[in-house]
Amino acid sequence: MPSTSIEDFRGILSNARNILVVSGAGLSAASGIATFRGQGGRWRKYDASILATLAAWHENQSRVWQFFHYRREEVRSKRPNDGHYALARMCMPKWRRIVAPNATIVHVTQNIDGLCLEALDELSSASEESPDGTIIEMHGNLFDVVCTAFDCDYRAKNMDYPICPALGGTEAIVAAGNVEPVVRRADLPHCPKCQQLLRPDVVWFGERPKQIQRILEAADSADLCLVVGTSSLVQPASKLPERVHANGGKVAVFNLEPNTNHSDEADFEFVGPCELEFARILG
Ligand code: BJW
Ligand code: ZN
Numbered sequence: 203m204p205s206t207s208i209e210d211f212r213g214i215l216s217n218a219r220n221i222l223v224v225s226g227a228g229l230s231a232a233s234g235i236a237t238f239r240g241q242g243g244r245w246r247k248y249d250a251s252i253l254a255t256l257a258a259w260h261e262n263q264s265r266v267w268q269f270f271h272y273r274r275e276e277v278r279s280k281r282p283n284d285g286h287y288a289l290a291r292m293c294m295p296k297w298r299r300i301v302a303p304n305a306t307i308v309h310v311t312q313n314i315d316g317l318c319l320e321a322l323d324e325l326s327s328a329s330e331e332s333p334d335g336t337i338i339e340m341h342g343n344l345f346d347v348v349c350t351a352f353d354c355d356y357r358a359k360n361m362d363y364p365i366c367p368a369l370g371g372t373e374a375i376v377a378a379g380n381v382e383p384v385v386r387r388a389d390l391p392h393c394p395k396c397q398q399l400l401r402p403d404v405v406w407f408g409e410r411p412k413q414i415q416r417i418l419e420a421a422d423s424a425d426l427c428l429v430v431g432t433s434s435l436v437q438p439a440s441k442l443p444e445r446v447h448a449n450g451g452k453v454a455v456f457n458l459e460p461n462t463n464h465s466d467e468a469d470f471e472f473v474g475p476c477e478l479e480f481a482r483i484l485g
Contacts, residue, residue: 204455204468204469204470204471205469205470205471206470206471206472207470208482208483210470211454211470211472211483212300212483214426214452214454214469214470215300215301215426216300216301216302217302218301218302218305218425218426218452219302219304219305219306219425220305220306220308220420220423220424220425220426221292221301221305221306221307221308221424221425221426221427221428222308222310222420222421222424222426222427222428222442222446222451223289223292223307223308223309223310223311223427223428223430224310224311224312224427224428224429224430224432224439224442224443225289225309225310225311225312225313225318225430225431225432226311226312226313226430226431226432226433226434226439227312227313227431227432228430228431228432228457228458228476229285229286229289229311229313229317229318229430229431229476229477230280230283230286230313230315230317230431231431231458231475232283232284232285232475232477233280233281233282233283233286233315233317234280235276235277235280235315235317237431237433238250238433239433239435240433240459247379248269250407251407252265253265253266253269254404254406254407255406255407255408256406256408256409258406259401259406263387263390263399263401264382264384264385264386264387264390265382266401266402267369267385267390267391267401267402268369268372268373268375268376268382268383268385269376269382270344270402270404271364271365271369271372271373271376272372272373272376272377273314273344274344274345274363274365274373275363275373276373276377277315277316277317277344278363280315280317281317281320282317282318282320282321282324283317283477284477284478284480284481285430285431285475285476285477285480286317286318286320286321287321287325288477288480288481288484289309289318289321289430289480290318290321290322290324290325290333291325291484292307292309292335293307293309293322293333293334293335293336293337294322294325294326294329294331294333294334294335295331295334296329296331297325297329297331299484299485300484300485306334306335307334307335307336308335308336308338308416308417308420308424309335309336309337309338310338310340310417310420310439310442311337311338311339311340312340312341312432312436312439313339313341314339314341314342314343314344314404315344316339316343316344316345318337318339319337319339322335322337338412338413338416338417339412340405340411340412340413340414340417340439341404341405341411341412342402342403342404342405342412343359343403343404344402344404345359345360345361346358346359346360346402346403346404347360347365347391347400347401347402347403348400348401348402348403349393349395349396349398349399349400350393350398350399350400350401351393351396351398353396354393354395354396354398356393356394356395356396356400357403360391365391366389366390366391366392367389368385368386368389368390369385369390369391372385387399411438411439414438417438417442418445421442421445421446421449422445422449424446424449424451425446425450425451425452426446426451426452426453426454427442427443427446427447427451427452427453427454428454428456429443429453429454429455429456429457429461429464429468430456430457430476431456431457431458431476432457432461433461433463434461434463434464435463440463443455443464443467443468444464444466444467446467447466447467452469452470453467453468453469453470454468454469454470454471454472455468455470455471455472456472456474456476456479456480457471457472457473457476458473458474458475458476459473460473
């Protein structure tokens with residue numbers, strides 16, 4: 203059985219040299235962003251096999267773009283919560299409480315809402331201090347676009363509302379769960395460099411996660427892994443704690459519900475909303 207001792211966990215945290223954080227949708231739940239699975243999960247309303255695969259994209263680019271346009275607008279008004287700030291503080295030497303000043307932190311998030319980076323940027327500008335930890339958005343970011351032409355390297359941050367005139371207003375139709383209108387391919391977002399279609403730069407099923415080599419290296423050198431707000435059903439993120447454990451590192455799971463997918467490797471488990479658990483444990 204994993205330990206629930208705050209005192210013991212603090213001891214491990216203060217001695218850790220290389221910390222890997224693996225976070226998921228539960229971290230953003232308190233910001234008002236729906237999780238993917240479980241109660242109110244996004245995939246109940248919209249089938250992942252229709253919307254988050256390359257096959258779906260080839261079949262219906264209009265539908266996939268409208269879904270991601272809706273997601274962009276859902277997230278745009280949302281702010282980081284106490285959970286994001288608690289993890290961001292770990293990446294700022296002056297803001298660290300329990301974590302050792304010379305410890306390295308790599309925070310690998312599966313979230314594409316940008317809130318982990320936003321929290322870190324805020325702390326960094328407020329304290330005029332550069333972060334020494336790293337955040338990796340392994341499944342991409344809702345506000346990044348990439349050109350679909352194989353011989354074009356266009357990739358950019360795009361915060362526009364709407365991203366193209368034809369998508370403006372369609373978010374309300376998708377939000378209501380109604381059948382989306384058909385947007386002609388010519389009216390979807392196009393590359394300013396080569397005029398081919400742009401797609402959201404997010405990682406769909408069957409695609410290679412971003413910076414995977416760097417992530418695996420971080421897992422191999424980690425002596426502590428915090429698993430935060432993820433159902434641990436999607437690979438390769440779900441396998442990272444196992445990798446840390448296999449190398450002799452400790453694993454601590456923070457989730458609203460007991461996460462049985464880490465029964466073999468969890469040394470600590472803190473069940474509850476992670477934003478409140480962090481406040482209780484990290485002080
Ligand atoms: C709280 C809380 C609170 C709530 N506090 N907790 C068969 C066919 C095809 C592929 C595969 C296959 N079998 C396996 C695969 C691989 C596949 C996979 O794992 N599929 C499984 C579903 C079976 N994976 C991939 O394809 C990945 N790529 C890959 O493997 O490439 C090969 C490769 C690997 C390594 C090196 C080189 C190559 C890519 C996966 C892409 C995932 N994409 C999505 C969609 C992104 C775009 C979008 O948003 O639309 O990413 S799917 C979706 O799931 C999203 C999430 O990031 C991801 C994970 O979900 P997450 O974050 O865990 O959310 P939930 O909702 O599941 O869980 C929330 C949790 O929070 C719950 O546990 C709650 O209890 C908890 N919670 N409130 C704490 N306040
Ligand atoms: Zn292009």
